[in-house]
Amino acid sequence: MLEYLPMSTLAREELLWRFGKVDDPEIEARRQHILKVLLEQSPQTKQQLLEESRVDGARAVLRRVLALRNLTASRDDDARIEACTDLATLERWHDQAITAATIADALA
Numbered sequence: 001m002l003e004y005l006p007m008s009t010l011a012r013e014e015l016l017w018r019f020g021k022v023d024d025p026e027i028e029a030r031r032q033h034i035l036k037v038l039l040e041q042s043p044q045t046k047q048q049l050l051e052e053s054r055v056d057g058a059r060a061v062l063r064r065v066l067a068l069r070n071l072t073a074s075r076d077d078d079a080r081i082e083a084c085t086d087l088a089t090l091e092r093w094h095d096q097a098i099t100a101a102t103i104a105d106a107l108a
Helices: 009-018 025-041 043-068 075-083 087-099
Strands: none
Touching (some): 025 043, 043 087
């Protein structure tokens, strides 16, 4: 139904606001079902979300390795990690961080 009805920005924002966190498991189950159906209808969006999730995970793992190795990232280094959206680069930095002596070596 929403697909065919024009919607103002205000109406769209209100609809999204109503999709905030709820404690009712029945409502949450309905939301999950709607989300699943929408993602099945939009494989491109589903793929994009999966890629973003992988990138976020790679950033988290890289930061964990750096922390475990006591390599403290500067603000600039952390901003560089956060700005990186290339999974291959983040994975390379991760691999380098395992043996790097410095942050500069890890992010080379």
